[in-house]
Every structure is written in structure tokens, then in C-alpha cells.
Amino acid sequence: MALPTRRRRWASVLTVTALAVAGGGALACPAGATPQQVSFPTHCIPPAVAGIPPIDGTTTAKITVDNASPKVGDTVTVTYTVVTAAASNPTDLALPADIMTPTGKVTLGGAQNGSVTVTGPKKNDPVPGKGAFPSFSMTGTFTVTSPGAVTLSPGDYNIHTSYILELDTPCTVTNPPAPVSETVTATDSTPVNNRAITLGSASGKPGDGVTVTGSNFTPGASVTLAGRSGATQSADTATVTANAQGAFSGSLVVRDRTTTGVVAYEGGAWSADKGAGPAAYTVVDDTPVPANSQKLTTTVKAGTLSMSQAGDAVQLSAVDFGKGGASAGALRTVTVKDYRGGPAGWSLTGKVTDFTGPGARIDAGKLSWTPACTTKAGSPSTCRTGSAGTVGASGATLASAPDGTLTGGEFTVDAGLSLDVPAFAPPGSYSGVLTLTLT
Structure with a gap:
């Protein structure tokens, strides 16, 4: 008879700790808040009618997206918010509400290069003569063309005013590109086989x-x-x-x-991409036993699907207060043993909690991994490595083995871990729990 297909669910927990050390200071917003607000030198040219020279100042801005984990082919909406403009109202004339129309660019880097054109609505608070321009936001979209981490940096922008005269105040990034404010991690969009x-x-x-x-x-x-x-x-x-x-x-x-x-x-x-099955089928051999012969039969007993890990704690590397960046480490090696037989494959997934620290937290979406998986020689199945990218609270696949006519074997799973620690996370120890589930 056919060996039965059996799936069993296993869960494992790892505690992952990151350190933000050195220096003093306070955090202006909760650790792990996204996006990061960045500042950069800007060269602005006031309208000629103002009769004043170019302005070299500092722009403070941030970028947000509607989807930080898109698939290739997805459209991502980008919002570029200028919190503090480098330029101000160049005239003594007060400007009324809703006469400003901003436009700008967001610079893409990393896995995808280019720029995104963004435009803001004609909406603003009144601006007094020589007063600072109020904060404004601009939006635009781009289509993801490559998998991997795509960085977004504030780019040049222009403030157009429509009051008595049509005037422009263009501002350019002095040393492009500006600092990265947001990162999206794109994954391959693989067609689903429903056969x-x-x-x-x-x-x-x-x-x-x-x-x-x-x-x-x-x-x-x-x-x-x-x-x-x-x-x-x-x-x-x-x-x-x-x-x-x-x-x-x-x-x-x-x-x-x-x-x-x-x-x-x-x-x-x-x-496997253009096929279906295997569907289990057994040939019943009813050939008569010849005279003076004996038919010998044995049975192979199906086992279980299990996992084990080499430890339950990971110490990530320390980062400096004021710099932040990647706090790196390695997942404790996980061993998967599939002794069930039959056609069923398996999947090993993981999800992580927020990292909590001294009165602050680092969002779970800041943890990413780069999986690796090896198959023990002689195993009927072949281990598939999960995609590199964000783990997060919703989880991601670490490794898997596909369904097949006959599956099983032993597999070793590892992963490089990286926690993107905000530059001004308060110094101290931050811990989160990474839960692995085998099904």
C-alpha cells in the first residue's frame, strides 16, 4: 500500500539581542519609527524679482511608502515630505493660503536606480513676509523592476507660488544623493502554478x-x-x-x-512549474507464487518530520549611538529531518517580534535575513533556500522542500541576520523573539 502523507507542525523560538551603545543624548521619536528624518545641504535660487542672492541652507525631509515589501511588478506610492525647507518667502509680501504648488524628485538606489517624480497639492498655510515656508508633501509612484533592497533619498524640489506673479524657488541637493530616508525590500513575483x-x-x-x-x-x-x-x-x-x-x-x-x-x-x-502531481498510485502485484517458491515481503515504516536547533540565543553585533546601521549575526543552525516518506514536502518559516529596549523599541520589520540551506547526500528531496529580505512580524520563508513522488532526507538551514538600528536609538540592550515553524 502507499505510504501515508503526514504533515506535522513544529515551532521553535530564538531570542535575538542587539546592542546600541556609546554616547549620550535622547531620542526625538520612538526607536524603530519609519521613515528616518534626514537633513542635507541645499542650494536654492530665489525668484529674480526678489533681488537676493542664492540661499545655501539645510533641508530636513522624510520619505514614506505605502508598501515596504513589494513584489517585482508592484507599484509603490512614495510621499516626499519637506519638514523644513532651506528657502523662505523671499519678499516682504505676505502670501495667502493655498498658493504654493511643490514638485520634486526622489532618488532610487540599491537594487533599482532612477528617480521618482513627485507633486504636491496646491495647499499651504499663510506665509508672512520673509517667513519660513511651511512643511509640504509631494507624492508619486514607481514600478518595482528588480528584487532586493531599494533605497529612497530626498532629491531636488521646487516651490511654485501663484500670487500676483507666477514665481519659482528651485532647490537642489548640494552633494547628491541626500541621505537615505526609507528602504523597501522587493521580492521576485513568481507565477503561481495552480495545475x-x-x-x-x-x-x-x-x-x-x-x-x-x-x-x-x-x-x-x-x-x-x-x-x-x-x-x-x-x-x-x-x-x-x-x-x-x-x-x-x-x-x-x-x-x-x-x-x-x-x-x-x-x-x-x-x-514543477508546468506540471501537477505526483498523485499517489500503487501497483498491486498479484502474480501467483510458483510451485516450490516462497514470496518474501518486508515493510518500510514511515517516520516523522522534525527539527532541532543548535542553541536558542543569538547575540548580534553592537552599533554606535548616532550612527546606527546593521547589527549583524547568524541564526543558530537548524536541522530538519523528514523521515515520513510519501509525496509531502515541508516549509520552514519564521517571524519576529519588535525589539524592545530602554523605553524604546525597534520595529520587527527592521530585521532581515539571508538564508542558506544544504541537503545531506542521498536525500530524496532537495532543500530550497528562502528569499533574502525582511522577516518582520508577518513572517517569511527560511527554507522549504517541494512535494514529490517520494520525499524525505536531512537538511541543514542557516541564515545571516541583520537588524537595521536607527541612528539615535537610546543606548542599551534590545531583544526580540524569532519564532521558527516547520510544517
Whole structure:
């Protein structure tokens, strides 16, 4: 009979600690708050009618996004807020409300280069003569084209006023690019394979036909039906054509007595991206025992899915107060043992809490990892490494093994860890809990 498919859920907890050390000072906003407010030198040119020279001052700004963890192809909305402009009202004339229209650029870096054009509404508080321009925000969008960390820095901006005269005050970043205010981590957008098959029976005698029904294949595609013996395709194959709805029903004659499953796929060879299955199938060998012979039978007992880890505490590297940055370390090695047999794969995921410290916290979204996974020689399954990027409170995949005709083996999982500590997080120790779950 076929080995049963069994999934079991395991959870493990790691305590991750980061240190922000040295120096004194206070934090103006909660640690881990995003985005970071940055300041940078700016060169502004007042309107010629003002009769005053260019202004070299400091702009304070921040950037926010509507999605910090997009997929490639997603559109991200960016908001560029100038908290304090380097320029002010260049005239003695008071400016009334709602006459300012700001425009600007946000500079992209890291995994994706370029700029985002942003525009603000025609909306502002009254500005007294020679008074400072009020804070204003501008928005725009960009499409994610590459996976990885994409940095966003404030760029040049222009303040247009429409009152009596149409005037512009352009301001450029003196030493571009300005400091990074926000980072988004993009992941690959992999199409989901929804192809599926069911069998009319789970077993049969050598030479019996089994009905294979499929759905969600490419309409009109030629689909190969094939037997599998463990991880190897057998010589038993048949071909059917998917209808306009991507469905089909066909028969596969199974002669190979070692068959453990049936698959269906598009193209010239089996591919997990364009296939379905394996669906478990057992050939019942009822060949009579010859005279003066004895039929010998043994049983392979299915085991369990389990995990263990080399410790439950990780000490991340210290960072300096006033500088912040990456507090790095390594995940305690996790060993996954899959002794179940059958077609079921597994997935190892993790999620982390906020890091709490001396009256402050660092958001869970600031922790990222770079997974690594190795497979012990001889294992039927192959370990797949999860994507590098943010872990966060919602979690991410550390490693996995796909479903297959016959799965199992031993796997070693590691990951480099990095916590992005804000520059002015109060000095002290910060701790969060990383929970790993195996299913």
C-alpha cells in the first residue's frame, strides 16, 4: 500500500539581542519609527524679482511608502515630505493660503536606480513676509523592476507660488544623493502554478488503466501523463489535450510494478512549474507464487518530520549611538529531518517580534535575513533556500522542500541576520523573539 502523507507542525523560538551603545543624548521619536528624518545641504535660487542672492541652507525631509515589501511588478506610492525647507518667502509680501504648488524628485538606489517624480497639492498655510515656508508633501509612484533592497533619498524640489506673479524657488541637493530616508525590500513575483490532477483510483493491477483528470492547465496545451517510480519517470506515458477551460480527462496504462505516483505536465519533460502531481498510485502485484517458491515481503515504516536547533540565543553585533546601521549575526543552525516518506514536502518559516529596549523599541520589520540551506547526500528531496529580505512580524520563508513522488532526507538551514538600528536609538540592550515553524 502507499505510504501515508503526514504533515506535522513544529515551532521553535530564538531570542535575538542587539546592542546600541556609546554616547549620550535622547531620542526625538520612538526607536524603530519609519521613515528616518534626514537633513542635507541645499542650494536654492530665489525668484529674480526678489533681488537676493542664492540661499545655501539645510533641508530636513522624510520619505514614506505605502508598501515596504513589494513584489517585482508592484507599484509603490512614495510621499516626499519637506519638514523644513532651506528657502523662505523671499519678499516682504505676505502670501495667502493655498498658493504654493511643490514638485520634486526622489532618488532610487540599491537594487533599482532612477528617480521618482513627485507633486504636491496646491495647499499651504499663510506665509508672512520673509517667513519660513511651511512643511509640504509631494507624492508619486514607481514600478518595482528588480528584487532586493531599494533605497529612497530626498532629491531636488521646487516651490511654485501663484500670487500676483507666477514665481519659482528651485532647490537642489548640494552633494547628491541626500541621505537615505526609507528602504523597501522587493521580492521576485513568481507565477503561481495552480495545475492539479486527481486519479480515478489509487491502485490497480499491472496493465490496468487509471483515469487522470486535470484542471488549470494551459487551454489547448498537449499534456503528458506519466508514471513515476520514486523520483524517476517510468516508461508508462500517454498524451491528452487540455480543453478551452484548461481541463482534461485521459487514461494512463500502468505496467511498471515499481510505480509510486502519476504526474501530468506540459512541455517535453517534467517541470514543477508546468506540471501537477505526483498523485499517489500503487501497483498491486498479484502474480501467483510458483510451485516450490516462497514470496518474501518486508515493510518500510514511515517516520516523522522534525527539527532541532543548535542553541536558542543569538547575540548580534553592537552599533554606535548616532550612527546606527546593521547589527549583524547568524541564526543558530537548524536541522530538519523528514523521515515520513510519501509525496509531502515541508516549509520552514519564521517571524519576529519588535525589539524592545530602554523605553524604546525597534520595529520587527527592521530585521532581515539571508538564508542558506544544504541537503545531506542521498536525500530524496532537495532543500530550497528562502528569499533574502525582511522577516518582520508577518513572517517569511527560511527554507522549504517541494512535494514529490517520494520525499524525505536531512537538511541543514542557516541564515545571516541583520537588524537595521536607527541612528539615535537610546543606548542599551534590545531583544526580540524569532519564532521558527516547520510544517
